[in-house]
Amino acid sequence: MEEKEKNLILDDEKDILLGHEYDGIQELDNPMPPWWLYGFYFTIALSVVYLLWYDVLGIGPSQSEEYQREMEQAAARYGIESPADAPAVDFASLEVFTDSENLELGRQVYIRPTQLCITCHGAQGQGLVGPDLTNDYWKHGCDLPSLMVSIREGFPQQGMPAYGSGQRLTDLELQQLASYLISLRGTEPEGAKPPDMSRSEPCEL
Ligand code: HEC
Incomplete structure (x- = not known):
């Protein structure tokens, strides 16, 4: 069945x-x-x-x-x-920090492994792949607002990402970092990379 x-x-x-x-x-x-x-x-x-x-x-x-x-x-x-x-911060209205506390905070941002500044500009700012940041010759302006803009925007065409590594910084950190770079000016670190005279205007501050 x-x-x-x-x-x-x-x-x-x-x-x-x-x-x-x-x-x-x-x-x-x-x-x-x-x-x-x-x-x-x-x-x-x-x-x-x-x-x-x-x-x-x-x-x-x-x-x-x-x-x-x-x-x-x-x-x-x-x-x-x-x-x-x-509110958008007007960089032109900011003052250069000269007190040791803010400069130290700026230095810490500069050497921060995630920001990569030292891999291209050297631990003393003497320049490696990137230019020496301690001399008087600048391509994109040497005053505080110019430095802040240079760091914030980077120069992707020349190989510098925004903020060095693409990792965002606050406006305050940018101000501290740029102030620290200004404090390095004239320190003549060992092995400083010679400025590229063909493109650099002496910095007038
Ligand atoms: C991958 C490499 C690289 C890294 C990382 C890097 N830079 Fe740069 N940076 C460069 C190069 C290359 C230039 C030159 C750009 C040009 O010639 O226009 C430059 C230019 C600059 C300038 C402008 C110099 C001028 O003559 O006007 C400043 C300021 C600067 N860098 C700061 C920094 C800081 C601060 C950091 C970390 C937050 C950083 N850079 C990380 C490669 C780098």
Whole structure:
């Protein structure tokens, strides 16, 4: 009896055979299992609800609204202003630090392994791949704001990434670092790289 049932099913296969064959393999037109089918219908229904909710009716927040909201929550929680609200610092209005505390903080930024300054400009600023930073010859300006801009922007064409390594510095760190470089001026470290006279104007401060 069981044998017969099996044969019956096999005999019926010819009715649901799809008419193609590859390397002797044929395909039956079996119905999808119901759990799969209902799952499929469910996702279609859900996509319609999703589309209406977020895009057509705009009830749900968009990505940028969610981002904005999270930034506001973070600002409220950690007391940070969002970058857009922070007033842009006018570098020209800043003073060169001359006190030992700020110069020491600047020195620490200069030798910080993640900033890479010393790998190109040397531990004493004497210059290696990059130019000597202790002499009076500058290409991009020798005053505090020019130095801060030089460091912030870097010279990607010449091989110096922004901030030396791409690792961001705060405006205060930039000010301390640039002040430290100014304090190195005229120190004549050993092995100082000669200035490239063809492109350098003596620094007038
Ligand atoms: C990968 C190498 C490299 C690193 C790292 C690097 N620099 Fe430079 N830097 C250069 C080169 C090359 C130049 C010359 C750019 C030019 O000729 O226009 C330069 C130029 C400068 C100048 C402008 C000099 C001028 O004549 O006006 C300053 C200031 C400076 N670097 C500071 C720094 C500080 C501070 C750091 C670390 C935060 C740093 N650099 C990290 C390669 C580097």
